Amino acid sequence: MSADLDAFRSGYLAAFQGYLAGGGETGLESAYELGREAVAGELSLLELAGIHHEVLADCLASAPEGQLERVARAGTDFFRESLSTFEMIQRGFGEAQETARLEQRHAAQLRGLADAALALNSALSVEEMLAMLGERACAIVGADHSALRMAADGGDGPVRPVRERGRLIAPLIDRDEHALGLIELSGKHEGEFTDDDESILVQLAHMASVAIENARLYERERGIAMELQSNLLPEDLPEIPGVVADYRYSAGGDGEVGGDWFEVIPLAGGRVGMAIGDVVGRGLPAAKMMGHLRPALRAYALDGEAPALVAEHMARFVRTLDHDQMSTCVYAVLEPSTGDLRCSNAGHPPPLVLTGDGRADFLTGTPGLPLGVTTDYEYPELRATLAPGSTVLLYTDGLVEKRGEPLDVGLERLRKVAAGAQVEPLEELCERVLGALVKEAPGDDVALLAVRILSPDAGPLELELPAEPGVLSELRRRLGAWIVHAGASEQEAYDVVLATCEAAANAVEHAYGPSEAKFRVTAEAEEGEVRIEVRDHGAWRPQRDPRRGRGLGVMRELMDDVSVNSNDEGTNVRFRRRLREGRQHGRARAHRD
């Protein structure tokens, strides 16, 4: 009997495919024939319906996107036709038609389910998924209302579907069979909820549960990683007398949290601790590791230990952690008043020291082992004496490493970019170095930390210059270098130089008397404020010359408390400018921008 059924099934499939391909009357005739065959073969209605269902399912599965509706409708017509002979003998026509209608409805529901699966998996958040779930369930089952209830953590809800008068409830259950919540439908369009409705809703609820659970896990992990990352990137570096510091952080291309971190710590006796580190790897494990390393280093540093000892403590500490990640780290202590720099290096690229006269040298020496390799290791200490105006650059390997290239080449590239420059504000230096070495799409994370010693006596700048137009460019250079040492930002340096040179230009143009006229410029920096005085031996007449008025306007616009005093001895211009941007101005790039 089953051999007969198989043969009938093959015939049915071929006939239905022919009908799908050709359509029209001829196609339906074959359906009519099939009905007769079924009667002759003494197939039951159930068997005929079963075969039709199998054939239709096959055809739906292989139907191209967009053809499902047509195939399903054709299936109904074809089945109805094949039944038309059959029903006269077996059952009433009405019942057969009802079966076909249900068949079509079920196909539409399955299609709705597939669409919903796709939509759920492309939803961005759990909220979005929940909203979508209710909407889709109503549409697929044909109900007016949906209600979603999410269980509180550990809450218990139904774990089996419930079908009662006017209501259909399916549970949302996670992998561990814990209730996530439930979805309830009511207001069925036609009649009561059926077995099919229940099975569809259960499947939909199941798919949604998986999607919701995945989304929650992802959101949670991402949230933790972000939180950790925000902890490892200081918003502002601390203000420490005698130094200025700036940093840049540039996130790698893939949007994952990287393993780079850094730290600037004010220490007892006016010393400055600075550190940079890199945990091998990315994502949550790397972020977690950093979350341990940063406070640990801070604690050891605040204890006042020498850099080599801090590195030893860190190495021991890392071995106690339940992660087998390696990490590298540089820790240095700078004494701003003497320029004494002591440093330990645990497998990290060497710090670069820039002097005020444009030299750039790596602080090399025996490199120590990375953290996490062994607990019993004595780290060597590197020492250097830095002149005022020198800058220590700490960075992570993303700045110098390139695939398929020896590290030396990258280091030399960094040295060349950083060397030779006039003293420039730190933000300019950081931007320039990052811009030159990290091309548009950085593969790895890059952290860059720059710490500069200001002149210990940040003493006033006193210049006496001949009252000639040609000296103004010299004044710009000397004042520009001085004000950078005083800790001004790029914009502040520009503004102060412009205002001072406007005053100086007036002094030059209005210098009277003996041929050897001179003017004086005094600049002082104290407590985050710059004070400038330009004094000449001429006299101003601001009202009568429109050009003079413009110069004074520029000064007033850029500086605070501009005063101009003239008497028999000459003219005196004074103004002040608060360095209100503070001394540090770190900026993180990419994601944090």
Add this chain to the structure above:
Amino acid sequence: MDELARIEIDQTPRGVIARISGEIDISNVGAVKRKLTDAVTSASPGLVVDVSGTTYLDSSGVYLLFELARALEGRQQQMCVVAPPTTPSTRVLLITGFDHIVPVTGTVEEAIEKVGPGAPAASA
């Protein structure tokens, strides 16, 4: 001209483009003015002064640009200054209100649109 500023002149059918790199202060402002004035013949539709490469521009430089624009206007010629937002010279042009008197644009292309043949005549 001294080393402080370098001026590149580009004579195009749509106007003269002068690119100034370096610094302008009272020591060279006169020379810069002469060079710019000489570059614009009466046949030129107008002048574009590109200060995007000018690292220092003081009020004497701004005044020079203002005088130049006024002189050209008297000859029915247009002038436009190119100063992208991030360049140092832009700050002083804004502080002095220069951009209210003479058009300032971010690119040479926009500037040439303003001075070239067919550009609307200055209303002021």
